[in-house]
Amino acid sequence: MGKFSEYGKRITESKLTFFLNIISKKENVISFANGLPDPSTFPHKEINEIISEILTKNPNLALQYTVTCGPNYVKDAIIKLVKERGLDNITEENICITSGSQEALFVLFHLFLNPNDTIIVEKPTYIAALETLNPIGVKYLGLDIKNNEYEIDKLEEELRKEKVNNVKLMYLIPSAQNPTGLTMGLNTKKKIIELANEYDIYIIEDDAYGFLSFNDEYNFPLKHYDDTDKVIYVGSFSKILSSGLRVGFVIASEEIIRKVEGLKQNINAHTPTLNQLVAAEAIYRNIIFKNLPKIRQIYKTKRDVMLKAIENNFPENTICSKPTGGMFIFCWLENLVDTGEILMKSLEENVAFMPGKYFYFDESGFNTMRLSYSLPTYEKIFEGIEKLGKILSSLER
Template sequence: MNPKFARRMIRFQESDLTPILRLAANPEVISFAGGLPAPELFPVEAMKKIAVRVLDEHGKRALQYSSTEGHLPLREKIAARTNRNLKTSLKAENIVVTTGSQQSLDILAKMYIDDGDCILCESPTYLGALSAFNACQPSYREVDTDGEGMVIADLEKALAEEKRAKLIYVIPDFQNPSGKTWSLERRKAFMETVSKHDILVVEDNPYGELRFEGTTPPSLKSMDTKGQVVVLGTFSKIFCPGLRVAWVCGEPAFLESFCNLKQAADLHTSTLSQYEIDAFLSEHDIEDHVRTLVSVYRERRDIMIRTMDEAFPSEVTFTRPEGGLFTWAEMPEKVSGRDLFMKALEKKVAFVPGGAFYPNGGHENTMRLNYSNMPPEKIVEGIRRLGEALREAL
């Protein structure tokens, strides 16, 4: 059979990055490629007991269909935590539970993007968001991005020139892939600028709670006076990604349309997973769990950065994030991240070549490194191997 795929499938042919990442999955390889939490920190024993208790006490409801919006007690808890963390004033009616943030990105694209509409994003930006958006066949305008966030002059220029701009996608806290965090001044200027336009702002916040030092700036949503900012949050980075439970925060009218599309996609997020997370939040201190993550990930970041200082050639620069899961390295222009990957793989170490994070191409002399998933001794060994590969490439 030779199926006649839709035109959008052109964007979903296997990329040249796919076989690269398959090679990185070899268990013999020290991989800094994924955005994976540390599996040894999953609360396995607690979740065993909770799973039994949920089935004993709520089995008939937890195994049944549920509302598209999500389990109300869980939505109430999410709203309360979001208000504490992001300085917002949300209620359960402002929350819809989703099957991972990836579903939120997919639905948002379907809601707002027609073929040829423009999405404004940071440069670089999250590869998974590009994958979700691509099904709707947008164009992308990369807005110049520095250490404080989107460059406002370039944002204003993009908004003036892109007549079909429909959506701005940003990760202001510990951005994926760069690890950078927007300054307070840049957040204020951004919101002042976008408030003059009829455009949706998607504030993706999967890493904001994983802060190692410094103070947390106010969220974009906390400065939103028009209801144009929607916030994405998830339990994947602070709890258990395998449960696939995340959420979107927005105005009730927006969420009504969002739910119409979610219902068409999956009816609702796993009822059982929602009951289990709700039970954990009721019976355990998730803030204490997050503090443990922060302590472990801070140590691993410190070890990775210190070893990069020692092992990388001086021509290579990299970010020193205050939190999150990633650091971002830039090499001299003559070095291709994809070529370096193959050289590094011979030494059994892997990363993600950075060119994939630029929707309009280029910037191949970059790479993303994750420090959350590997234990300290493997971080040291892997970075030393990568340093050898860099010196050979240079």
């Protein structure tokens, strides 16, 4: 194993891959594990029409290399898209198109973080962000989420205590968070911007689920309240158009975008031209905006089915998040059983979920679980939660 670099040695199999492999070996598993979109949310007929038209009218553009951060035609569509999230005054120079928002995170983490630099993340946070951060060798400071509340005062205290000159970044998912489904309140958002300015910390705002809010009241992202260009906004088409097309984007200051462009060029030259054009057309032709109420309704109903099933079947002392949007419910089990062990039992009953500890940078949440309600049918959600409830109840002391 001596052949790999120090960085290479720290690259390990993703837990997402690991669990997907276990699950895919079993038949008829009801999976709450991976966050796959409901395919009925993909406007496949419209996408087919768009592609057919592009490849008839403009094949030489669509199948050819393009510029690293994407054509202006696509950037202009993204300006139109994020206006709906309350982001104004965005120019083409502020945008780089990436291969999904995951690539935006990879690029930004590597552009900003040295080994031993500290990054603030939610506790719990998105597992794939942690898996991308760990090989860099960073340190973490947590913004705890407990009892559906963000413990922002505790973070402020720790920042005051901490030697803060190497706290360089925050990575946050303020809207319909993965894995809890929670959205930060306005006061928390304003406090975070305040702290970022006070301690000169950049914020990477992951808004992958921003358009999937179930509340009528509109929740602006952090970037909306950012007057000092401290917030780097990361968006995605995976949950509003198609996950398989792999189109996402970064919005930041010109200086940062130029760096993003340099690294993106080295990684894969550019995001596929055709895929970018499909995303742009889906905005210009109003397909995404027209489709969004339907998508929100699908996930809201599934959330309600799962919450109801949890209420009916899980032990009474279980605390679960009440998602305001997105695809996930996160549960804290009070009897302190390791959910990794529960998963082994539940797989015997053909039910899968993600053990929650992988969403904690210190793997401290061993008694937690993430339940994704996005893919299974209502019936399967109810059936799976019922089975899971029986297992949990049998472990009660």
